Amino acid sequence: MTSTTVTSDVPALVFVDDLAEGFGAPARPFHGASPFHRADPASTPIDVLDLGITRGDGVFETAGVNHGHPQAIDAHLARMARSAALLDLPAPRIEVWRRAVQEAIEAWGSDGHGAAKLIYTRGIEGTGVPTGWVYVWAEEPEGPIERRDGITVVLLDRGYRSDVAKTSPWLLQGAKTLSYALNQATLREAQRRGADDAVYTSTDGFLLEGPHASLILRFGDEFITPGTDQGILKGTTQGDAFDWLEGQGYGVGARQVRVEEFAAADAAWLVSSVRCAVPITRVDDREMAIDRQVTDGLNAFLLERDC
């Protein structure tokens, strides 16, 4: 055990033993009948040889948690399975993961706002046995101030063409992997440029997504998100947002959006599981108005959805 003085304050950690097709059964006798088990986060349990750390070789999901329920969990689990397939990881046992998330929420024991992270790695180098765990933490009940006041963004090149997922699938665009160093560096670059966040663009001139969020643009009564055939993630929150918008009578659609179209948008948001819908108030040097009515309505819905 490390004697480092810094320790984790994750409130609830659950290891997923029977995590994937073909894996898990040998470990079960040690944990009784359950396909997962609670663990003590203070005992720092990740192996130094886990490929999740030595190679960023794994996938993850982050789901909002409200009133004891993970939000959009079906969509998160489906995306995790899709990411795992893109990485040639064994198919995750969806029902086991779903129950493990619920177990972690119960271990957390709060009825408030929080978030659950699901991590699924290729496991300890040389063993061929994948590793998985879920943890839950509390979020501010009021949510981030930016949900109300908005954020400024800069457009930053992702360096790839919009057809990269089709031409070069080994670049894993469209998979939510643990290899997020570039996403983190992109956020730092945005901050260096005086902005809060970034929107990636393709080398052939299309808007893509944020480093940690999906992009939604409003053009009149139409809401548009960049299509996922461009090597970007299928947004779980974006999906729920579009359901709500349709219910409000708006049109919704996914397509390629040229960079120049940002200037014609009436409003825009970065949406993600924990921050929900954050309005964009500036793109590079151009100011944008906050669409207060849609922002507030959408966030009220996203924060209270129980699905």
Next chain:
Amino acid sequence: MTSTTVTSDVPALVFVDDLAEGFGAPARPFHGASPFHRADPASTPIDVLDLGITRGDGVFETAGVNHGHPQAIDAHLARMARSAALLDLPAPRIEVWRRAVQEAIEAWGSDGHGAAKLIYTRGIEGTGVPTGWVYVWAEEPEGPIERRDGITVVLLDRGYRSDVAKTSPWLLQGAKTLSYALNQATLREAQRRGADDAVYTSTDGFLLEGPHASLILRFGDEFITPGTDQGILKGTTQGDAFDWLEGQGYGVGARQVRVEEFAAADAAWLVSSVRCAVPITRVDDREMAIDRQVTDGLNAFLLERDC
């Protein structure tokens, strides 16, 4: 502590406490006077919230170890510092890391062939305190068979232009990060295509590097490696190889190499710290002859260098 039945067999693990400028001193009283401390790898010491695992947010180096000495350690430490700078990590304390590597080799206690991995992450989420460790493992004394018999490679698109490091530094090309999921996926794609390994190409038609190795090509009495201004790593083994080749009277140089030039090469190698110089016997569908004399001479030098 996790009760998973799979455990690490890392023989020697050392945590680096005083790992970077501005960090480490508060932890020192717990470890006596030393700026690092040995740890038990079986106690699985990485925190679930370490950004190295949640975001692949860190850098690494792998150095060969021979007769109790890490090879090309100056070059590895210099590259780690360069990678850290690209990731805006605090400057690593090079002398502490150098001594930590030696400590891990002593803990390993063998005079044979091995390898040392240095990992330096952004640390546990929310603390702002980076994390670092070194571990050492044994390699086959005879080395991989491919060092003698060679490997087949396929050319695979990296998806970026060759000037990406200049235009878009936030994409971290040229940094050796923990976000290696793409490199691993590229190797799997190569194997799916019936090859052993891959050489990346840029979208504008230049040869770059392997997912885990540098490329060296022979044209007559000239040995050429793709220049590092194209967003690729400065090869530590390639550097030593060029020193040896120059000593043998050959010319060496780094420049842009067009994909078509592969066909004109007399021989080619992928070179890296642990595998050393591995001759390439096929590129896509084109067979290449092994340059036995240079391959054997170079590997004899690389395996016995004591620097």
